[in-house]
Amino acid sequence: MKSIMAALVLIFSLSLLPATALAKKVYSPIVKKGKIELETQSEIFRSKNPAKNGKGKHQLELSYGITEHWRSGLYAVYEKKPGTALKYTQVKWANIVQLTEPGQYWMDIGLYAEYIWAAPRLASPDVLELKVLLEKPVEQWKHTLNLVFKQPLWGAETSTGFDYAWRSRYKTASGLEPGIEAYGSFGTINQIQLAKQTHLIGPVLKYEIINDFEIDFGWLMDTSEGPAYGNFKFNMEFEF
Numbered sequence: 001m002k003s004i005m006a007a008l009v010l011i012f013s014l015s016l017l018p019a020t021a022l023a024k025k026v027y028s029p030i031v032k033k034g035k036i037e038l039e040t041q042s043e044i045f046r047s048k049n050p051a052k053n054g055k056g057k058h059q060l061e062l063s064y065g066i067t068e069h070w071r072s073g074l075y076a077v078y079e080k081k082p083g084t085a086l087k088y089t090q091v092k093w094a095n096i097v098q099l100t101e102p103g104q105y106w107m108d109i110g111l112y113a114e115y116i117w118a119a120p121r122l123a124s125p126d127v128l129e130l131k132v133l134l135e136k137p138v139e140q141w142k143h144t145l146n147l148v149f150k151q152p153l154w155g156a157e158t159s160t161g162f163d164y165a166w167r168s169r170y171k172t173a174s175g176l177e178p179g180i181e182a183y184g185s186f187g188t189i190n191q192i193q194l195a196k197q198t199h200l201i202g203p204v205l206k207y208e209i210i211n212d213f214e215i216d217f218g219w220l221m222d223t224s225e226g227p228a229y230g231n232f233k234f235n236m237e238f239e240f
Contacts, residue, residue, distance in 0.1 A: 024165070026165045028135055029096065029098050029134070029135055031067075031068065031070060031096055033066075035064070035239050036065075036240055040060055041061070043234070045231050047225060057080070060076045061073050070095065072093070072096075073095075074093055077089050077092065097113070108137075111130070113128075125157075126152075127151065127152050128151045128153060130148075130149045131147060134146075140171050149162060161185065165181070178204070179203070182201040198224060200221065200231055203218055204218030212240060214238075215236050216234075219232055
């Protein structure tokens with residue numbers, strides 16, 4: 001049954017490729033040893049700007065909990081610009097290191113490290129991305145914050161980008177987990193640009209359809225353009 005579900009997730013993911021800006025996810029610091037995770041992250045962007053309207057990104061990830069404190073995985077990334085076909089753009093090697101045991105301290109803490117190789121045809125620099133993962137359960141609520149630092153490793157741009165991702169989610173008895181997510185950029189660590197900050201915020205919903213198979217979707221409003229514009233996200237995850 002688990003192999004069938006994994007195949008269905010993969011087939012559905014591939015079926016989205018021709019139709020589907022950054023895929024959005026907030027990462028927990030908690031690692032599950034011995035778990036293989038197959039995940040798809042899809043997103044499409046609606047904007048007043050014709051150069052951005054219809055832009056999309058689709059990621060397929062396979063990861064494994066190697067130890068009780070280390071998870072490692074690979075992403076394949078495909079992107080679509082308005083009026084063009086979907087194309088492969090990146091491969092990523094991502095790792096999560098859990099630094100504290102759940103509930104050991106006031107907040108659970110972890111680190112995320114990702115190395116990004118761009119497709120050769122793009123002539124773009126490799127990028128190292130580091131995230132500080134912070135999580136705090138409060139009764140039925142779970143609050144998670146990612147502080148994101150992106151460093152191009154060569155090329156004209158050498159500044160380190162500084163972003164954030166935040167989620168607050170409420171677990172109900174029915175298994176539905178409604179919540180709110182927000183994503184934004186502060187510019188770079190040596191030049192915080194308050195006047196030019198960009199933010200996406202909106203409602204999300206997670207639901208575990210059957211054991212170990214969940215979907216996560218929502219609408220993230222672009223605060224600079226208004227509630228009708230932003231990103232629609234749809235993620236699926238299957239563990240086995």
